[in-house]
Structure formats: C-alpha cells, structure tokens
Amino acid sequence: MTPLEALGMTEKESKYAYKRKSAWEILTKDQIKKAFDFSEEYKKFLNNAKTEREAIQEIKKIAKKHKKKIILNRESEAAIVLLGKKPISEGVRIVISHVDSPRLDLKQVPLFEDSESNLALFETHYYGGIKKFQWVTIPLALHGVVVKKDGTKQIFTLGEDEKDPIFSVPDILPHLSHEVQDTKKMSDAIKGESLDIIVGSRPVKGDIKGKIKAAILDKLHEDYGMIEEDFISAELEAVPAFKARDMGFDKSLIGAYGQDDKSCAFTSLKAIIDLNRPEHTAISLFVDKEEIGSEGNASAQVITFLRSIIKELDPNVDMDGVMLKSKVISADVNAAVTPNYTEVFELKNASSLGNGIVMSKYTGHGGKYSANDASAEYVAEIRTMLNKAKIPWQTGELGKVGKGGGGTVAKYFSRLGMEVIDLGPAVMSMHAPYEVTSKADVYSSYLAYSAFLKS
Ligand code: MN
Numbered sequence: 286m287t288p289l290e291a292l293g294m295t296e297k298e299s300k301y302a303y304k305r306k307s308a309w310e311i312l313t314k315d316q317i318k319k320a321f322d323f324s325e326e327y328k329k330f331l332n333n334a335k336t337e338r339e340a341i342q343e344i345k346k347i348a349k350k351h352k353k354k355i356i357l358n359r360e361s362e363a364a365i366v367l368l369g370k371k372p373i374s375e376g377v378r379i380v381i382s383h384v385d386s387p388r389l390d391l392k393q394v395p396l397f398e399d400s401e402s403n404l405a406l407f408e409t410h411y412y413g414g415i416k417k418f419q420w421v422t423i424p425l426a427l428h429g430v431v432v433k434k435d436g437t438k439q440i441f442t443l444g445e446d447e448k449d450p451i452f453s454v455p456d457i458l459p460h461l462s463h464e465v466q467d468t469k470k471m472s473d474a475i476k477g478e479s480l481d482i483i484v485g486s487r488p489v490k491g492d493i494k495g496k497i498k499a500a501i502l503d504k505l506h507e508d509y510g511m512i513e514e515d516f517i518s519a520e521l522e523a524v525p526a527f528k529a530r531d532m533g534f535d536k537s538l539i540g541a542y543g544q545d546d547k548s549c550a551f552t553s554l555k556a557i558i559d560l561n562r563p564e565h566t567a568i569s570l571f572v573d574k575e576e577i578g579s580e581g582n583a584s585a586q587v588i589t590f591l592r593s594i595i596k597e598l599d600p601n602v603d604m605d606g607v608m609l610k611s612k613v614i615s616a617d618v619n620a621a622v623t624p625n626y627t628e629v630f631e632l633k634n635a636s637s638l639g640n641g642i643v644m645s646k647y648t649g650h651g652g653k654y655s656a657n658d659a660s661a662e663y664v665a666e667i668r669t670m671l672n673k674a675k676i677p678w679q680t681g682e683l684g685k686v687g688k689g690g691g692g693t694v695a696k697y698f699s700r701l702g703m704e705v706i707d708l709g710p711a712v713m714s715m716h717a718p719y720e721v722t723s724k725a726d727v728y729s730s731y732l733a734y735s736a737f738l739k740s
C-alpha cells in the first residue's frame with residue numbers, strides 16, 4: 286500500500302500528497318548501471334570485511350590506495366579526513382557508520398570435549414541482538430586474532446577458502462525436537478549456552494582422558510603454535526561462511542552477512558574517496574561496538590578520538606565551537622518492510638527495499654526513549670539536499686509504536702551539540718546470518734553521503 290492509498294486517496298486527488306517513488310524510477314539509466322557496478326565492489330568489500338578488524342584493515346587499504354588521510358584508533362576504529370575550503374572553526378561534516386556486526390564470539394576457555402557425542406566443540410557467547418535459531422546448522426568461518434603470551438599475533442581467517450574447513454552449530458532433528466524445542470517459545474527453544482560449535486571428532490591414540498580435545502590442541506599447536514591458554518587473550522568470532530551474492534532473477538538485491546552496518550561503512554568510504562576539496566572539512570568515521578551499546582575504547586562514545594583529530598587539524602581551535610557548528614549523518618540501516626510480517630510496521634512511516642536511502646528523524650523505543658530526535662530544520666536541510674540532487678529517499682521509522690525499536694550512535698554526537706540525523710539503506714532480515722539490501726538503495730546511500738560530505 287502506498288502512503289496515499291493508506292490515506293484513501295488516489296494520486297489525482299491531491300498533487301500535494303507525499304508519495305514515495307521507487308528508486309529504480311528516479312535513478313537514471315546511467316545511474317542504474319553504475320549502481321550495479323558499485324555493487325560488485327561492495328560485495329568484495331563484504332567478503333573481505335566480515336569482522337570489525339578486517340573492515341578497518343580493508344578501509345585502510347582502500348584509503349591508502351587513493352592517498353587519503355586515515356587515522357586509526359587501535360584496531361577497530363578509523364577516520365578518513367579530507368580538508369575543506371572553509372576553516373575548521375566553521376565546523377565539519379561527519380558521516381559515521383559502525384563496522385561491527387552480530388556474530389558468535391568464542392568464550393575465554395572455549396574448547397571442550399563432549400564424550401557422549403564424540404565431538405570437540407567451542408563454547409560461544411553471542412555478540413549483539415541475534416535470533417539464536419538462525420545461527421544453527423549453517424556454515425561458519427572463524428575470524429579474529431590470538432595474541433600469544435610473547436605478544437605475537439596470530440590472525441585467523443578459516444572457513445572462507447573453498448579448501449578450508451568450516452564450523453557449525455549442531456541442532457536436534459525434527460523427529461526428536463517436540464519436547465525440547467517445538468512446544469517452547471521461539472526465543473527459548475535454543476539457549477545461548479547451546480550455541481556450541483563443532484570443531485573436530487578424531488581422537489588421538491592412547492590411554493588418556495579427552496582424546497578428541499587433545500587432538501585439537503595438538504593440531505592448533507602444530508598449525509598456529511597455540512596453547513590452550515592463548516584463547517584467553519584472543520578475539521575469535523564465528524561468522525557466516527557465506528559469500529555476498531546477487532539475489533533474485535533480476536539481480537536487484539544483495540544477500541550477505543554484515544550489511545548492518547557495512548553497507549553504510551562502504552558507501553561512506555567510497556563517498557569520501559571520490560570527493561575533492563569539499564566546502565567544510567569532511568570526515569568519514571568508522572566505529573566499533575555499536576551492536577552492544579557503543580561501549581568501549583573504539584566505540585562512538587570515545588569522543589576523545591574525534592577531538593584529537595580536530596585538534597590535529599587546527600591546534601588552536603575552540604573545540605566546543607566546532608562541535609556546535611558541525612553536522613553529522615549517523616549512517617545506519619533501517620528495517621525494511623518484511624513480507625508476512627507487515628503487522629509490526631506502520632506502513633505510511635516504514636521503509637521498503639528499493640525506495641532509496643531512509644531518513645529517520647528519530648529512533649529509540651516507547652515514547653522516543655533514548656532517541657536522537659533531529660530538529661525539523663535539520664531534516665528540512667537534508668531533505669532539500671536530497672531532492673536537489675535527485676537522490677531517491679524515503680522516510681522510515683523502525684516498526685509500529687510500542688512494537689520494539691532500536692538505537693544508533695546518533696545520540697552520542699547530538700550530545701556534543703552537533704546536528705545529527707539517521708540516514709542509511711533499509712535492510713531485510715537484519716541481524717540474520719544473511720541480510721538483504723537493494724542495489725538501488727545502496728547506491729542511493731553513496732550518492733547521499735557524497736552530497737552531504739561535499740556540502
Ligand atoms: Mn546498525
């Protein structure tokens with residue numbers, strides 16, 4: 286149903302009515318071709334950047350290739366900075382996205398042997414908001430870093446190459462699931478503690494306890510020089526081993542892991558890479574830990590990182606003055622209207638795949654709790670910018686009032702006195718191992734971030 290139909294009007298009834306149009310109709314033929322080419326690069330990025338550390342490495346590689354100034358905060362936060370014509374004291378333009386995505390983290394002491402099933406498994410602790418049943422019986426790859434006691438780092442990417450083994454969380458067969466799953470609430474059917482990953486089954490020979498675990502430890506030592514205690518100083522993440530793929534006969538969609546929020550990370554990266562001498566100094570900022578509430582020293586709440594960047598650009602600047610004059614896009618995804626579940630959306634105010642980048646004036650839950658609520662003036666400014674540049678966009682609110690909700694990093698920047706609004710593509714099956722976006726929306730996001738950073 287279009288918003289107009291929802292209002293009970295046909296288009297002829299009011300030429301003044303707000304009507305959403307398909308991005309595929311607004312984009313020119315040439316732009317659609319570019320959108321498809323852009324998606325090829327995007328899929329490569331998604332395949333190479335499944336974790337926050339990998340995303341930052343990939344962003345660094347691309348920035349260096351294009352001779353752009355990149356500043357890192359540890360291993361999982363980065364900023365690309367492009368000086369503008371105006372002095373820093375006039376404020377900056379920031380597009381901020383997050384590079385972490387929901388997944389299964391390994392616990393500190395992950396390895397154990399289950400003698401009844403003859404398996405060695407890893408204990409996991411899930412990261413971010415997942416629906417647990419989506420993470421069983423799919424191929425998983427292990428990504429991350431192990432820091433050994435001498436400080437040397439072992440980087441892991443196992444399960445991506447065709448020749449690599451993959452890992453998987455086992456599930457009970459339907460013949461026996463009645464009591465343990467089928468009669469339970471969906472959210473209780475699979476417990477966090479049962480998301481254990483199979484890592485091997487072949488025992489060592491001899492008369493010792495835990496022969497399968499011993500065999501895995503031998504193999505880890507042989508291949509990586511690791512001992513069991515090394516897991517304690519590691520960040521190992523089990524992520525879907527799927528590759529990013531085109532979806533649909535018309536190839537108009539992209540299916541991939543981690544599009545929340547790497548769709549925004551990649552498009553804002555490309556936007557600043559392709560930019561020359563903007564009006565205001567432009568910054569694309571990539572942060573970690575959004576999915577667990579932006580806590581931690583590489584998260585959006587580390588304002589000291591942004592401060593240090595601004596200070597480096599102009600040591601004598603009045604920091605509060607800069608903040609008050611700065612404008613921000615919180616580049617994060619919104620929920621796409623999902624077939625069979627339209628009852629949780631209020632359709633006049635929900636975003637759909639293929640209708641362009643989504644502008645969310647506010648996020649939060651309940652009575653707009655924890656929301657950044659952008660001012661009408663700033664919304665108007667962004668709306669005018671998008672309309673002028675003929676960039677497809679739609680407005681969007683995450684679900685019906687009281688049905689749920691969600692937050693973004695917007696509030697941490699508005700607290701500094703900056704103008705902030707949420708702007709990003711709609712994603713279907715958000716936080717699932719395989720998320721869906723529209724190529725037209727991803728490209729619209731690139732166009733929108735480009736127009737903003739240039740302003
Ligand atoms: Mn997000």
Ligand code: MN
Pocket residue numbers: 545576716
């Ligand atoms: Mn998310």
